[in-house]
Amino acid sequence: MRVTAVVVTYDRLPLLRTLLARLAEVPGLDEVLVLDNASTDGTGAFLAGLDGRDGVQARTLRTNTGGAGGFHDGLAWAVERDADLVWLMDDDGLPDVDCLELLLQHRGELDFWGPVVVDEADPERLVFPIRLPGGTRTVRRMTDVADAAVDGLIRDVVIPFNGVLVTRDLVQRIGLPRAEFFIWGDDHEYRLRAERAGGRVATVVGARVLHPSVGELGAPMMGGRTTYNHSPSDLKHYCMARNNLLNLRDYRGWPHALAFVLKTLWFYTVTRRDPARVRLSLGAMRDGLRGDFTGHRRFLRG
Template sequence: MTEPSSETRRVVAVVVTFNRLTLLEGLLERLTGIDGLAEVLVVDNASTDGTGAWLASYDDPRVQARTLPENRGGAGGFHHGLAWAVERGADLAWLMDDDGLPDEDCLATLLRETDLDFWGPVVVDQDDPERLVFPIRLPGSTSVAHRVPDVERAARGGRLDGIVIPFNGVLVTRELVERIGLPREEFFIWGDDHEYRLRAEAAHARIATVPAARVRHPSVGELGTPMAFGRTTYNHSPSDLKHYCMARNNLVNLRTYRGWPHALAFVAKTLWFYTFTRPSPARIALSAQGMYAGLRGDFTGHGKYLR
């Protein structure tokens, strides 16, 4: 089947939100002003801050909203939203959380790439636009880029092939969704986006980051914290919920897509980080709980950390 041309492809934005109404207001104001965007589908994760009522009164036919019966996390939100976009006839789904703000030319810059399946912008600190919020391990290297110029130098032909940071302003084709399915909703948060990229990679999808396209995002703290005398980094989060899900989901991802040696290396890395880099017996115990749950296929334990 012949794919639609770049001029005729139906692009639908999918936004997942939870209790961040002020950020959502700014994001929808930006999205509804972007040419080439057919619709905006908002998945509300059972917010309790008035988001549902505000969306119900939103006066723009291009914006559609659904409120889920319970908070299903980013994973559940994107699982639901991506299926919805396909049902609505999207050729391309543009996926994002409520706390990112794409530059006005972000979509147009991404759409210049016509030979990709899964691609996105760099995500930069809203207070320091040269700093990456999500550091990027450069392909074929052990180097991790923390600033935009490092990514630009590594890019070839205006893009960094083989790497994408989902789900922060990424485009995914309908054809790829039909090939690999939807995000794993049981992951709740943290690792669901990485798993989707790994699944796309396993399906030989064409993946890239386009450094000229930008999404601005609040700082998320200590992602990529140096450890082991600066030889590697660790994604530390002060949130017990995020850490539990990260430990569980990352171990599952590594075991599934990289094999046991990589999974065991992650266990050792976690023990090192919370023994030497940031000593915390409580975090070691929490990590063990999450990892054991992942090995058992139990994706319910994060519920005890929800507030």
């Protein structure tokens, strides 16, 4: 059983150094592949000096392809190098030393599974809230996650690309992540594709990845009856609006996609009035429906 970690990085060299130091301590890991998205902070030079040492291989891409492009290329690279299991993660996560060991206890019974992702400043709080299967309840605290687990698992739920394991067999069945998504929604689409193909999905409650807080993910609206994934970043919001609409259309149908459009309009006209954000949202959604995946480029540096 060959286990390969794939790390995607962009302009966060201090975090990357910390992550690679931690991965060197993780038992059961055979190799680390780093995909550098054309960083400008010295990451390329650092990786060039490290390449091939301590089980680390690195590639610096010619342009910034986002997390989606990085995981697309990294997963293909890992499979080419005969990985049986691929451990996918961004550079800003930090798995516990025993994280992989706890995940590997479930190999053979799962195809796409990962840890809980907790706030590095408050490890009892989830960075990415979990909507429990079979209802609308969303949990944000580890105590609630533990209460909901059965035999240490929450089945049919996983936070992709934050320390998630995927089997070679599943990759060969469903293909690679959608590189054109750039960021936001590519990981969710891959999970939905895995489920559609019959992949066995779960979160292992005992395994943890520490992660910085992501701010207002799950901002309340309509008197707290629902939430919206608001981001102050125009780049992140553009990609979220474009990609999420397509995911809903393709996997849940037009009624859910149209409900997302209405929810977006409500949030930025009633909950948090922002006419410019309304225009940005509608433009992103239009681009997605047209199959135009170039619009995010205007928000990139350089």
